[in-house]
Amino acid sequence: MGARPRAKRQGARHASAQGPTLRLRLATLDDARFLHRLRNDPVTRASSFHTEPIPYREHVAWLAKRLADPEKRVRLYVAMDGNGALLGQVRFDKDPKDPTRAEISIAVLPRFRDKGLGSRLLCLAVRRCPFDRILARIRIGNERSVRAFSGAGFARSGGIRKTPSPHLVLLCRRKTR
Numbered sequence: 272m273g274a275r276p277r278a279k280r281q282g283a284r285h286a287s288a289q290g291p292t293l294r295l296r297l298a299t300l301d302d303a304r305f306l307h308r309l310r311n312d313p314v315t316r317a318s319s320f321h322t323e324p325i326p327y328r329e330h331v332a333w334l335a336k337r338l339a340d341p342e343k344r345v346r347l348y349v350a351m352d353g354n355g356a357l358l359g360q361v362r363f364d365k366d367p368k369d370p371t372r373a374e375i376s377i378a379v380l381p382r383f384r385d386k387g388l389g390s391r392l393l394c395l396a397v398r399r400c401p402f403d404r405i406l407a408r409i410r411i412g413n414e415r416s417v418r419a420f421s422g423a424g425f426a427r428s429g430g431i432r433k434t435p436s437p438h439l440v441l442l443c444r445r446k447t448r
Contacts, residue, residue: 292353320435361396373402389419411437
């Protein structure tokens with residue numbers, strides 16, 4: 272009896288991983304409210320290194336500065352399904368000391384979590400990424416993100432880092448063009 276429900280769960284997980292068509296587009300200031308809501312989601316805040324809610328004005332100022340940066344040190348994408356419904360965001364922060372490396376972060380709206388979208392969005396984002404090495408810093412205990420990044424081809428790099436809070440580093444090395 273126990274094997275049958277497990278097989279059903281695996282099938283449902285596989286079917287949801289195939290899911291809707293996903294697209295990424297560069298974020299604009301028009302996305303400020305959506306991105307703010309996503310950034311202040313309680314699960315997102317708990318998974319972040321800085322867990323305090325972000326005031327809207329502060330968020331808009333941050334977003335405007337990042338979008339206007341002529342050096343494009345931050346690449347921020349909004350994730351959508353094939354109908355244009357917003358699902359989440361993916362962000363690359365260029366390493367100031369190494370122009371071939373960036374740090375990636377992802378957030379998915381609560382209703383789309385645990386459906387395999389995280390790994391799919393990460394795979395899509397990595398294909399669009401202009402950097403050769405992409406690292407993810409994931410707080411200890413955030414198994415959902417570890418699964419998503421591992422499913423997208425990221426591998427653990429080193430042990431547990433202690434600052435700013437205990438976390439793992441996962442790394443993806445893209446093939447050079």
